[in-house]
Amino acid sequence: MLKIEELHASIEDKEILRGVNLQLKPGEVHAIMGPNGSGKSTLASVLIGREGYLVSGSVTYEGQDLLTLSPEERAAAGVFLAFQHPVEIPGVGNMYFMRTALNSLRRQRGEEELDPVDFLALAQEKMKLVEMDQTFMNRSVNEGFSGGEKKRNEILQMAILEPKLAILDETDSGLDIDALRVVASGVNALRSEGRSMLVITHHQRLLDYIVPDQVHVMTAGRIVRSGGKDLAVELEAHGYTGTQEADAGRLSTAGISR
């Protein structure tokens, strides 16, 4: 599904990713944890094709070189990012936005577009997953949404667009426990054999709800340790610093998950 090898990324001469290696199989959910500034969000940005980075290394996604594709081509290939800070687009209706997005994807894949009526039916079905009501759809994209509403809106888009690779960037940040539960159950409902997920988070808390197959620890632009879901618990107890020191001797084997 996804194979990242020796991925480096720098911005304005500052190297942020310093040789990331990671492999994700279909249906797997991997968590990436790490302190602020360790490069987690940069990894997400590079995977979706955000401009501004000088990138080297390779990312193979379903057999193709992901790095040569434009952001919209990556989206059409099934890559989705639930943004950490979803942007507001004033004056553009949420429903209209999502229908345009879905139809763009369908067009790029050579599929027939959905008319507004069919789309509405689909959206209403998916809205139940994240406990959103119709009023969300009539508002402008993310405009005036609370932090929790924005995150739910991201998961709703994921449910509608049905990606093969979903990257969740700090989807738990700024959520109270109830909102976290709603978002996590939405994500869990979307787990399937053909869909892989990369869950980026600071906190072990989210992983109580979205239980990962693998946990990776990222510090200073590298994955320094990988393990099963228990690793997250251990991190919560000892912190990243402890982990980093404890793992100093194991760096050479880190990064390749399986």
Add this chain to the structure above:
Amino acid sequence: MSAPTTSTGISDEVRELANQEYQYGFVTDLETDVAPRGLNEDIIRLISSKKNEPDWLLEWRLRAYRHWTTLTAPTWQHVTYGPVDYQDIIYYAAPKPKKRVESMDEVDPELREMFDKLGISLGEQERLSGVAVDAIVDSVSVATTFKDKLAEVGVIFCSFSEAVQEHPDLVRQYLGSVVPYNDNFFACLNAAVFTDGSFCYIPKGVRCPMELSTYFRINAADTGQFERTLIIAEEGAYVSYLEGCTAPVRDTNQLHAAVVELVALNDAQIKYSTVQNWYPGDADGNGGVYNFVTKRGMASGRNAKISWTQVETGSSITWKYPGVVLKGDNSVGEFYSVALTARRQQADTGSKMVHIGKNTKSTIISKAISAGHGQNTYRGLVDMRHSAVGARNFTQCDSLLIGKDSGAHTLPYIEVKNQTGQVEHEASTSKIGEEQLLYCRQRGIPEEEAVSMIVNGFCREVFKMLPMEFAVEAQKLLTVSLEGSVG
């Protein structure tokens, strides 16, 4: 191996916006009756006699001309262009219709073809949309429709020339009553040399049964355009008027100095909507229309209401401030504007609201979009006089920048001479978010479509003020104007 991605951002692609070919760039070959270049009293006499005008009108023109010779072109506006040689302009050109037009079928086939190219088939308009179209090519009206139906309710909708012949008293009473001949350099020039335009009169208590529409078109080479429009809504009358424009590609700049005067009496309402798409010039800023227009409404009666809604994507230089003089108590003035400048287009535009009557209210919503090397300046005046007790104004100016070479400026002028007046002014400038673009693209929406979507969203407040079919056209126009700006 990987493909390095660099950080040039969207500006490279955005730059291509300026290079888009003007979609409506073609010239239709109509026979024209052309006056010699230059301006003097003889030319004005020629125009007046060609149009068989009464003496008072010729005198008015000559007074305007004599005053104009004492004026110099204004330089305060935030635009730059080479000097205009007013002696190198042809002030009169009339297409020769083969015979007098009685119905649409008799309209010059070449002319109809031109409208078809613009997607404005008069026949279709007449049959499908119920819009009466007074088509203006160059300076003379050649086709007017729906006259009978309008006549039934007493609405007069005709070319200005015809109004001079058939309703001279109305013309004489209101001509120059809102924009006097000595108002400003360009309005003064217009008063001296205007050749045609539209005239509209809605009698007392009549709600005009259809939207009135005029499509202006600049056609003959090097012909200055000096239209004059006069709309009068008597007590309790209502009219919605649509103005839309396109122009063919030209190498030399074309001067366009129109004047629009609106008069709304007690309880009358005039809604004036414009979609302007004149040739904006090429990528280097050559050619393109100079659009120096004076548009003003006089809400002279109590509870009168005048709304200007405009979507401006064309012209190389735009210089206009549609305004309302709020003379009647409780009268209302509104201005909703979308102005897009791309390539090397420049716009200095905004609105003037002059509050004279008690409890008068005005709203200004301005959305400016600058792409390529486009420069957009909002310049607005809110003037509350001593007498305007309880007057209120709300102004909102939002600017959206696309690419790094574009500019936006906001210059509000507020004069309040009344302690009870309330003025609110909000302004914002934002760069079209790379974050917004990335968000759309991440969802699979191609860059160009994403830009169009974001821009249309930005303008939604204004678009929703336009009549339905005009709003659709305006959105399309904006999308077409932004095509090639990215990707």
